[in-house]
């Protein structure tokens with residue numbers, strides 16, 4: 001694992017003005033196929049992983065939650081469905097095209113009064129300190145240009161005693177499954193992206209972004225450094241993804 005991008009990826013970031021604009025443009029291009037590709041790549045497991053994450057979030061009946069990098073709103077919707085009828089979620093994302101698909105889905109499900117989707121930057125959240133009862137994200141923190149800054153922002157807007165839950169692709173522990181995973185993720189997923197989404201580069205970025213993303217124990221450490229306590233993580237599906245959970249201390 002290295003924290004700096006491979007030269008080829010660095011060149012592409014530079015061409016588009018940095019990692020954040022590169023990521024935003026990429027999700028703008030693939031928004032149309034994003035949900036379908038998720039189902040295809042994971043065989044539908046992405047839904048189960050989100051369901052596990054929202055169980056960890058455990059929002060209460062009147063809670064107000066934030067989904068950072070909400071994209072097409074799948075995690076925000078899962079969180080609302082798992083919580084009581086008065087729970088509300090705000091989803092923030094810096095790619096308007098992803099939010100457009102999310103808004104259509106939210107209104108089709110009759111959840112528009114409970115899930116609000118806003119354009120915003122996860123590294124500079126527009127909310128006051130101590131606003132939300134719970135903060136969550138799925139497949140987002142790997143994309144942040146400044147991961148520690150993003151974690152500090154999630155900590156800042158969380159109420160004391162509230163939980164932060166982060167679902168993300170990770171480095172599977174153990175050599176055997178790790179080998180199979182990398183064969184699939186590094187070779188086959190970009191091909192699927194090319195065939196289904198007509199975008200080899202975007203789905204090639206997936207494994208490139210994982211290469212520079214910290215393993216689960218290091219992410220746990222970074223969450224602690226951002227201020228979270230009681231930080232723990234759960235590997236799912238042989239460690240393909242990890243769900244990190246942390247708490248904002250009460251005082």
Ligand SMILES: C[S@@+](CC[C@H](N)C(=O)[O-])C[C@H]1O[C@@H](n2cnc3c(N)ncnc32)[C@H](O)[C@@H]1O
Pocket residue numbers: 020023024027068069070071072073074075092093094095098120121122123137138139140143144145
């Ligand atoms: C892989 S998608 C995940 C979408 C959704 N959370 C899900 O579970 O499917 C990553 C999303 O994070 C968003 N994103 C990445 N960096 C961001 C940032 N700094 N601020 C806001 N959104 C960001 C992208 O626009 C994209 O929609």
